[in-house]
Amino acid sequence: MRDNIAIDGPAGxxxxxxxxxxAKRLGYLYIDTGAMYRAxxxxxxKEGTKVTDEAALVDLARNTSLEFKEVAPGEVSVYCDGEDVTRLIRSPEVSRHVSTVAAWPRVREEMVKLQRDLAARRKVVMDGRDIGTHVLPEANHKFFLTASLEERARRRWQELIAQGNKFSLEEIKREIEERDRRDSQRIVAPLRPAPDAVIIDTSNLTPEEVTEHILKTIRKNC
Known part of the structure; x- marks a missing residue:
């Protein structure tokens, strides 16, 4: 799994x-680990399982089928128990609770097993918050993307507005700030760059510019 690419960083x-x-440029499978926790x-x-009940969530995880189906190069749909939930898992309600679910150690154990299994089957670009530090620590290529809180909130706000949701920029900013706090302070696999990760501030860069920078770094190190 050393040729896999790990990309970590906060929301937005x-x-x-x-x-x-x-993934599209390299012909790898894209794995969004955050989507797994969201699903x-x-x-x-949906089922009324309390997000504060670790044992119930572990049982739910063990009895849940999560799949990534490649619909086009670099594009995947997320399926939960056979249902396409790609859009459903991006709702504000899911966003408010996902960090609580992801913070449970035994829930993460179940998810990491699946993530590593996916990475063992074929080359992947895997993004999340603990890929380089915990899920795929042996990956040759590790990157940590960051940006100012203001810029990350603006991006998320624009995304939600485009989907027809009505939230103020300040609401989104507070939500992301709180999520940053929970993700960075959790006991198991907290959000932080791997010691050997390349850190990239994307505040003033387009996604295309970041992608090119990463590709150049990978080619240089190969």
Missing amino acids: AGKSTVARQL LTWKAL
Whole structure:
């Protein structure tokens, strides 16, 4: 799994967009690990499972089928128990609760097993918050994307507005700030750059510019 690419960073840093572009350019499978936690959160909310009940969430994870189906190069759909939930898992309600679900150690154990299994089958570009530090620490290529809180909030706000949701920029900013706090302070696999990760501030860069920078770095190190 050493040829896999690990991309970490906080919400709104551009991980998903860049990871998709890289996967398309390189012919790798794109794995959004955040989508896995979102899918589990979506199912928990749907079925009334408390996000504060670790044991119940672990049981739910063990009885949930999560799949990534490649619909085009660099583009995947997320399926939960056979249902396409790609758009459903991006709802504000799921966003509010996903960090709580992802913070449970035993839930992460179940998810990491699946993530490593996916990475063992074929070359992947995997993004998340602990890929380079915990999920794929042996990956040769590790990157950590970041950006200012203001820029990350603006990006997320524009995304939600485009989907027809009505939230103020300040609401989104507070939500992301709180999520940053939870992700960076959790006991198991907290959000932080791997010691050997290349850190890229995307605040003033387009996704295409970030992708090119990563590709040049990979080619230079090969």
